[in-house]
Amino acid sequence: TTTDQTPAEKQQLRIATTTSLYDTKLLDHLTPIFEEKYNAEVLIVSGGTGKAIEYGQRGDVDVLMVHDRAREDAFLADGYGVNRRVFAYNYFVVIGPESDPAGIKGMGPVQAFKTIYAAGESNTPGVTFISRGDASGTHSKEQAIWKAAGFNYSTDIQGNDWYQEAGTGMGATIAMTNEKQAYALSDIGTFLAYKGDVDLVALVDEGDALLNVYCAMQINPEKYPDTNIALAKEWTNFLISDEIQQEIASFGVAEYGQPLFYAAQNDWEKIGVTEAEVKDPVA
Amino acid sequence: MYEIVEGFLEAIRLIVTLDPNVMAIAVRSIIISLTATIIASLFAIPLGAAINFGTFPGRKSLINLIQTLYSLPTVIVGLLIFLLISRVGPFGFMRLLFTPTAMIIAQTVLIIPIMTGLTISALSGVDPVIRDTLRSLGATKLQFLTNVIKEARFAILATVAVGFGRAISEVGAAILVGGNIAAASFASSTRVLTTAISLETSMGNISQSIALGIVLLVIALGVNLAIAAVQHR
Amino acid sequence: MYEIVEGFLEAIRLIVTLDPNVMAIAVRSIIISLTATIIASLFAIPLGAAINFGTFPGRKSLINLIQTLYSLPTVIVGLLIFLLISRVGPFGFMRLLFTPTAMIIAQTVLIIPIMTGLTISALSGVDPVIRDTLRSLGATKLQFLTNVIKEARFAILATVAVGFGRAISEVGAAILVGGNIAAASFASSTRVLTTAISLETSMGNISQSIALGIVLLVIALGVNLAIAAVQHR
Amino acid sequence: MIELENVSKYFGDTRVLDGVTGKVNRGEIFAVIGPSGSGKSTLLRLIDLLDTPTGGTIRVDGTDIHTEHEKSLSVRRMMGMVFQKPAVFNATVAENIAVGLRFRGADKNKIDARIKEALDLVGLGGYGQRRARTLSGGEMQRVALARAMVIEPEILLLDEPTANLDPVSVAMIEDLVVRINRDLGTTIVFSTHDMYQGQRLAHRLGVLMNGVFAQVGTPREVFTLPASREVARFVGIENIVEGVVVSENGTSAVDAGGIRIRARSPFGAGEAICLCIRSEDIRIAPAIRGRRVFDGNILPGTVTSVVPRGPFSKVTVDCGFSLSSILSWKKVDDLNLREGREVVVSFSPESVHVVRRE
Amino acid sequence: MIELENVSKYFGDTRVLDGVTGKVNRGEIFAVIGPSGSGKSTLLRLIDLLDTPTGGTIRVDGTDIHTEHEKSLSVRRMMGMVFQKPAVFNATVAENIAVGLRFRGADKNKIDARIKEALDLVGLGGYGQRRARTLSGGEMQRVALARAMVIEPEILLLDEPTANLDPVSVAMIEDLVVRINRDLGTTIVFSTHDMYQGQRLAHRLGVLMNGVFAQVGTPREVFTLPASREVARFVGIENIVEGVVVSENGTSAVDAGGIRIRARSPFGAGEAICLCIRSEDIRIAPAIRGRRVFDGNILPGTVTSVVPRGPFSKVTVDCGFSLSSILSWKKVDDLNLREGREVVVSFSPESVHVVRRE
Ligand SMILES: Nc1ncnc2c1ncn2[C@@H]1O[C@H](COP(=O)(O)OP(=O)(O)OP(=O)(O)O)[C@@H](O)[C@H]1O
Ligand SMILES: Nc1ncnc2c1ncn2[C@@H]1O[C@H](COP(=O)(O)OP(=O)(O)OP(=O)(O)O)[C@@H](O)[C@H]1O
Ligand SMILES: [Mg+2]
Ligand SMILES: [Mg+2]
Secondary structure, rough: OOOOOOOHHHHHEEEEEEEEHHHHOOHHHHHHHHHHHHHHEEEEEEHHHHHHHHHOOOOOOOOEEEEOOOHHHHHHOOOOEEEEEEEEEEEEEEEOOOOOOOOOOOOOOOHHHHHHHEEEEEEEEOOOOOEOOOOOHHHHHHHHHHOOOOOOHHHHHHHOOEEEEEEHHHHHHHHHHHHHHEEEEHHHHHHHHOOOOOEEEEEEEOOHHHEEEEEEEEEOOOOOOOOOHHHHHHHHHHHHHHHHHHHHHOOOOOHOOOOOEEEEEOOOOOOOOHHHHHHOOOO | HHHHHHHHHHHHHHHOOOOOOHHHHHHHHHHHHHHHHHHHHHHHHHHHHHHHHHOOOOOHHHHHHHHHHHOHHHHHHHHHHHHOOOOOOOOOOHHOOOHHHHHHHHHHHHHHHHHHHHHHHHHHOHHHHHHHHHHHHHOOOHHHHHHHHHHOOOHHHHHHHHHHHHHHHOOOHHHHHOOOOEEEOOOOOOOOOHHHHHHHOOOOOHHHHHHHHHHHHHHHHHHHHHHHHHHHO | OHHHHHHHHHHHHHHHHHHHHHHHHHHHHHHHHHHHHHHHHHHHHHHHHHHOOOOOOOOHHHHHHHHHOOOOOHHHHHHHHHHHHHHOOOOOOOOOOOOOOHHHHHHHHHHHHHHHHHHHHHHOOOHHHHHHHHHHHOOHHHHHHHHHHHHOHHHHHHHHHHHHHHHOOOOHHHHHHHHOOOOOOOOOOOOHHHHHHHHHOOOHHHHHHHHHHHHHHHHHHHHHHHHHHHHOO | OOEEEEEEEEOOOOEEEEEEEEEEEEOOEEEEOOOOOOOHHHHHHHHHHOOOOOOEEEEOOOOOOOHHHHHHHHHHHHEEOOOOOOOOOEEEEHHHHHHHHHHHHOOOHHHHHHHHHHHHHHOOOOOOOOOOOOHHHHHHHHHHHHHHHOOOOEEEEEEEOOOOOHHHHHHHHHHHHHHHHHHHEEEEEEEEEOOOHHHHHOOOEEEEEEOOEEEEEHHHHHHHOOOOOHHHOOOOEEEEOOOOOOOOOEEEEEEEEEEEEEEEOOOOOEEEEEEEHHHHHOOOEEEEOOOOOOOOEEEEEEEEEEEEOOOOOEEEEOOOOEEEEEEEEEHHHOOOOOOOOOOEEEHHHHHEEEEOOO | EEEEEEEEEEEOOEEEEEEEEEEOOOOOOEEEEEEOOHHHHHHHHHHOHHHHOOOOEEEEEOOEEEOHHHHHHHHHEEEEEOOOOOOOOOOEEHHHHHHHHHHHHHHHHHHHHHHHHHHHHHOEEEEOOOOOOHHHHHHHHHHHHHHHHHHOEEEEEEEEOOOOOOOOHHHHHHHHHHHHHHHOEEEEEEEEHHHHHHHHHHOOEEEEEEEEEEEOOHHHHHHHHHHOOOOOOOOOOOOOEEEEOOOOOOOOOEEEOOOEEEEOOOOOOOOOEEEEEEEOEEEEOOOOOOOOOOOOOOEEEEEEEEEOOOOEEEEEEEOOOOOEEEEEEHHHHOOOOOOOEEEEEEOOOOHHHEEEEO
16 A cells, blocks of 8 residues: 555545455455555445445445345335446355254255254254344345245244344354354355354355355445545446456465355356346446 | 434334333343442442552552553453353353353443442542541441441442443443343343344444434433432432 | 463554554544543533532433433444434535544543533532632632632543543444544544454454453553543642 | 621521621621521621522622622622631642632732732741641631632621631731731621620621521620620620519619619519629628628628639639639639638629510 | 650651650540640541551550551540541431441440430530531531540540530530549540630640640649740730849849849749749739839839720730730729820739740
């Protein structure tokens, strides 16, 4: 980063992002490159998905980066956002104790959830599921899997003795899962960050249901004309540029021995989005 | 801004309808924070008195240290308690983590410094002649302390109010050692008003957060009125 | 438990090497919280004095209300300020959200109640004869206030210590209106010690959190020593 | 200068002042004397605007001080007050004394000069840099006096200003009070429980009892012609004897429990009265048989006690009722007075002051 | 009972007590008198274990109270103290008085009975339920006395116990002190700046001056034979005249500024001394020419002032040096004494007390 004597001249770009993305430090890795290239200053605030969206809805930021398809669509439909571009994806993991009392290791995610449910309902000792319970992207994903497994979330799942809502961030949820030697759904980045400190393993890490897609959206300039429209576009385009897609794909390999994200560029079919959403620069 | 109005109306609705979910959280908050305040008072008031009236080397440094601990962030308190009571920690065998008991411990630890410090201030304000009079009437150490505290009851109860305020309004420690759990049973849940507020905020439900904040203030008002009633007796 | 030890060592390393990143955060914390404390003092001390010496209907209720506001959770303060200064809020045009100024405002609002309340306690402890003496010497209202405050300086400065402690240790409001931004330039960043601690904690870096907590306490110690130096003059 | 009109002050149900009326003239030294709890401090506090009367009016130079609020500060700045239990600010002695001057915006040189002067006047020269909180009771009192004095108020209110002082300091302060009054023309109102001090200093005194001024007058009037039995007692008349007037030719005679006493009184026959006789006016002689040439009251009696009092002794004689006399130690030795001795007690009708009994 | 051995107390560099030695006997009433700031309060506080002496030893019943810490509480429980500026607890009067008894675990009935009794004794019957903070200065002082008294201490320490009281209350309290001492055998140490009070109450008194007891003795000794000029002044001897002994046959003669005065003195010729003469011992007569039959000192002079003092007047005459006499008002009128009048002053050689000048 170049030290800057006259920061007033620099344009500022404000981004709201979800915690799980921010905590991986991917953005910390990317922003200096952007700042240098566009002589800009990037200000990133992170929060729960709901909070990040709230910032976007109120026009307090220029760009929103989240991973919750349903709410993204609502955000776009309500006219708050435009120009969504998908730049990365990875998979959620179902984590749990090595002893795996419900016996889900190697199952598909939907099957695993069904198994946990059955074990929980039959009071199998040591089977507890900890949910984020905070309406985050991860929590949305978890609810979607329960649904896919044939359960009604609010009537079948919530309120069971073996099902606890942590109501906190991912890190705290992992800590709690570790403490209780329970099961939980986690994003891969946070789990890798915690892995060294906890006695938990990823029991299920494959399956379409675990897909986790990250996108960036520009705040609708028609609603908030004084957002930094130009830089917001630059940022979006920057994320889907070839150079940065490679950075994303290699991020974390050095530290964790495996990548935290996959580049979205060439996998648009696999992750169920249009080609335009991963490739077309914003005009 | 309409969220504030909405929050107010929601708060009124929650209180009037005695919303069972919110009531459970509110009651848990009261139990936890009041217990912590009482336990902290039992430590802090005698400790503050001992420091105020003691003459030992390093007394001034100790007071400075205590004042410094006012700045102890709640998250750090939470972390320390967390490390002590987590499964692999020295007190892990007690299985306290993510229980209301753990939250009481954390809040107690959190407010002891400020309560001790304010107790010292309160007692140092007592007229020296009153202190001499108690001594000359043949007070034992304990009688001396209880009577000086009685004499400074106004300021001491203000200290208790500060302690309670800090306990019930903190969130960092509560969430770390409690976990904001919404379990099926009342006793295994650890969701209190502040952690619920923080959750609602992270979900972007601003008016719900404000409503819960108002519920919390109503509780605090009740506790303060009770304290004031004792104060002016 | 080894995290605590590690945290200590890390804290020492950070302080000894004057780690530039941590130093920037620490300096920002000091600037923000000290400014907030000074501004809050300018409001709270005169206000507390006015309430303590005033005789107006509802005085007792007002004191109760102030004590109640001790319990105002920092998140709620953060939310209210957020609603006011967010772009669609009434002061949105000032573009204060996610700036250190916003954090100063939030912390100021947060600590005004407790500082006012403790000022009232401090002043109510002043010997009535001292008050009468000042009046009989022909003090104007302002002279009366400044002199009573001077007389109660020990307790008043303790109040300032409490206010500073609460400001520098709070995180809820700081993160909501500041955003915990680590920007390239010092002035646009809003990361302070508590928000950094909270971030490190959420990433599972417990010893880094503890190290930052210790840095925070070292700062608080410095401020308290400065206050104590004034107090004992 | 100060007019009190029917001033009353209740604390809840307790009536402390219940219609005090009086007037303090410009340049006068006026003493408020009265028993403990009679409301002396309360009255001074009302004059100094530190408390509000329940009823009545206090006027200073014609201003009704408790209703004309816009003048409060200027009225208060006319006055200086020394409290009964003075409190000092937690600062040096010099800073304590400077406060009033600083309030009035005096400049530093003037303040310093005045402080020095005032400290010398109250006998605390060189104490300027001491922490005021470490002073002894008497020293504090003198600091408080210096503090009120340096502002050169038109009215100085002193609430028992010498209660904590030794006689040498008392003499010094009394001297100072007289000089302030004489040299600066300051009107001084002080309360005291020491009636001799009232007498030494005051031009006039008011005796506060049961919420009102039981008597206002010059010291001599109050001391020689107390208005009531209570005042008589309070001003130190030790011999107060109940009786009934029995008309007689010329001077009246009084029947006191069967014993006839001659006295001058304006009261008619049959009235219940009290005789007040100062101890100093009572003579004691050996019980010599035979008639002595004395146109007064001569009563035989028995000595019941002899107690020292200052350089004198107080001898009490039972002659139907008790009468005390003050004699020098030498006289007591000469007459060989001790308990049980028979003596005669005599006093002139002129030395008897008669008040109505209520 | 209480032995003071070379007790000293410095506050920083200020030497307040600098070697006080003395003894208070069991059952005695001992007065500490001395000027303001002489250390009376400090001494009482040291005895009550509220402060630590810089040097020396204080023994109570043989226990060195400042070193035998394990006995502190029991020593303190032997004593009761009333402070110079008493403070009351923020509670009712009755609760204030109960405190000491509660500390000793007395039962409720006993406490209630004692409180009632004590309140009556100090003249505050019926005040039990009043908030102590609202009492007047004198009332507080009496509550403080009652509070110390109810625990029936073996030693009662009273720091200027009547400084805030009116004469009627003073008499009541003095009476009470004498009765406590007589009926319960309580040893009483009190400080006062009122030497007459010292004399009225104390069996012995110590005059504290310049950090030491300048004199310890019975009131009569101290009053008639003060050990030094300072003590003489302090005990109210108003006429102190400097002179030099001139040897002569039989009684000595003193030269005081050229005027010869006859006095009895133990000092040799040439010694610098002071003559102390009580006002009461000085007579004033009209300046009649011709020799009068009087074997004493007769000095002609001019009246310089006549000021009232209680029921007397103080007449000051210049006869080379100033001499004051105390006369009744009547006498003043009879002799027609006023400023400028020529008179003769007379006093006997026996009434002159001679002290060495230092
Ligand atoms: N704030 C108060 N509330 C209730 N009663 C009070 C208050 N202040 C004074 N009093 C009562 O009023 C009466 C007069 O008090 P004040 O202090 O004026 O007496 P005083 O004449 O100065 O007595 P002293 O000679 O003992 O100082 C006392 O009985 C006292 O208890
Ligand atoms: N804590 C202290 N620090 C410094 N000096 C002190 C302290 N306490 C008392 N003194 C000084 O010691 C001296 C004696 O004080 P003390 O109160 O014993 O006098 P006192 O004889 O009781 O006088 P008074 O008759 O005025 O009450 C005074 O000059 C006082 O200023
Ligand atoms: Mg009074
Ligand atoms: Mg004293």
